[in-house]
Amino acid sequence: MNKVLVVLPHKYKYYYEEELSLVKTIYKDIVDRIIVKKPNPKFYIPYNRIEKIKDMDIDKIIIMDRVKPTQIINITRETEKEVIDRVLLILEIFNLHxxxxxxxxxxxxxxxxxxxxxxxxxxxxxxxxxxxxxxxxxxxxxxxxxxxxxxxxxxxxxxxxxxxxxxxxxxKQRTRLGYPHIAIIGYTCAGKTTLFNKLTKTNKPVGPEPFTTLSPKSKKIYLGDKEAIVTDTVGFIRDLPHEIIEAFYATLEEISNSDIIVHVIDISKDENSVYKEIIEARRILSKIGVHGKPVILALNKIDLLKDINGKIREISKYRASNEVIIPISALKDINIDLLKHVLKKILEGKEIGKDICSKVWA
Ligand SMILES: Nc1nc2c(ncn2[C@@H]2O[C@H](COP(=O)(O)OP(=O)(O)O)[C@@H](O)[C@H]2O)c(=O)[nH]1
Ligand SMILES: [Mg+2]
Structure with missing residues (x-):
């Protein structure tokens, strides 16, 4: 029941990869994609495509846009396939977390x-x-x-x-029992899940703890002799539909409950979008009442960069006092041990040593 056809509006032309990645969070088998420049008023999808969809071996059509109820009904009647729009898809993703x-x-x-x-x-x-x-x-x-x-x-x-x-x-009475919490945050496609898998490789999911609300995407990790729970959070989504913002913030409580935040950023992107993501993350954290918690800016995908130092120098300009910068590659396993080391130091309440500072832009 997982074969899908994805319909992408042309307005997301710079973000097709991100949009597809959102779909893949739930539906792994993308059979085909259609790009729509100007939505057809009756069917959203161009009519010549509608006829072909009927014979396609797919279970669902995912349209990454706002779709009118009449359009949804018209497509369903013509193609006999289920239609899911962007709002419903994102709500399914929220539900996972x-x-x-x-x-x-x-x-x-x-x-x-x-x-x-x-x-x-x-x-x-x-x-x-x-x-x-x-x-x-x-x-x-x-x-x-x-x-x-x-x-x-x-x-x-x-x-x-x-x-x-x-x-x-x-x-007020709520006291947290158990392990310290580390939340991995960041935009879609930054590499949160890749990093989460790298950090937690063989560890099992953790069961619900008393007095805490633990996301199903949480696992235990070992940092030397210390144990902690790390959570792959729902992730910030570009162009989030306004009617689901409340649900988004409710889902983010896993961040409010954490002790350390690891903000994964794709630094293969240009400086301006990296800057915007840092600012936006701060705004969201402040909105959910997270102030002054230690944040690690994990600058990911350094394997794709030619001038790593130059790029990091640029981004260091934006660093706030509670933030530590660590360049990593979650995919190629670069500086993951360093990240773990810094996490451990922060959990122990220790200063991050000078020896690390030469590698970590603190
Ligand atoms: N080159 C490179 N690609 C990466 C790295 N980390 C993640 N990716 C890729 O980026 C894409 C999104 O990664 P994912 O972990 O799903 O991102 P998420 O949406 O933040 O959970 C995938 O295709 C990953 O393979 C990295 O360090 N280097
Ligand atoms: Mg992910």
Whole structure:
């Protein structure tokens, strides 16, 4: 059930790789891709392609854009394939990382809200003619399904409010037990998962700890004689749709609960986009209430650079006082041991020695 066709809008022409990488987080088997310059008002996808899709061996069509409910319904009717738009895909990705009940509810709410207009549209179509089984509503009829979903949404909203209140009450008493936490953050495609896998190679996922909300993407690592939990966080997504920002922040609580943040940055990109990513990460951290925690700027993909020192010198200009710079290659295993060493030093509350400072731009 994983064969997909990806539809990319031309507006993301500089970010096709990132967009495809988002898709691959959930759907590994991308059979083909279509680039759309000007969306067709009725089908989004050009009509000559629609006819061919019908015979393609795929399970889903993923459209990396905003798609109108009528367009989704039209495509489904013509091709008999399921359509997922960018919002739904990103919510699926959030779900992979959501540890707490609150984050899960927030994501579920966003999904429902996103689908309600689609159900409404389906009601209109069903009245006009045939539209069976769309969105799993077949058995109930769309109107009943719509009412059911509205009720579900109201119920979820109440549950969330209650959850927030109790959390406010307990926040002060909440003490963290167990291991220190390291969160890997950064944009899509920066190399977070590659680094996470390198750091945790053979280690098993950890079970839920008391009083903490642990993401399913967490594993234990050994830093010399020290143990810690490292989390591959959801990642910052370019052009995040505004209606899912709340769900995004809820999913990021795994960062608020961490002791050290490793911000992975692809420095094979130009200086300006690296700078923007550093600033944006700081803004997001501050927004979720993370201030002054130690941050390691892991400048990744140095294997792709000709002038490593020049590039690092440029980026050092932007370093804040709580940040340490370590150039690495997660893929080619360059400076990973150094990164581990620095993590250990920070966990021990020790100064990062002068000997390292010559290699680490602290
Ligand atoms: N050349 C090079 N490629 C890398 C490095 N680290 C990751 N990549 C590649 O960058 C792409 C995105 O990596 P991934 O870990 O999935 O990024 P994530 O979205 O941040 O989790 C993959 O194709 C990786 O193989 C690196 O150090 N050097
Ligand atoms: Mg990843």
């Amino acid at each position: 959501a540890g707490s009940l609150e984050a899960k509810l927030q994501i579920e709410m966003a999904k429902l809200k996103h689908q309600l207009p689609l159900i409404k549209e389906a009601i209109r179509y069903a009245k006009l003619g045939e539209l069976h089984g769309f969105l799993g509503a077949g058995r109930y009829g769309y109107e009943k399904y719509y009412t059911m979903m509205r009720m579900k949404e109201a119920k979820m909203r109440k549950k969330l409010e209650k959850l927030r209140k109790t959390r406010m009450l307990h926040r």
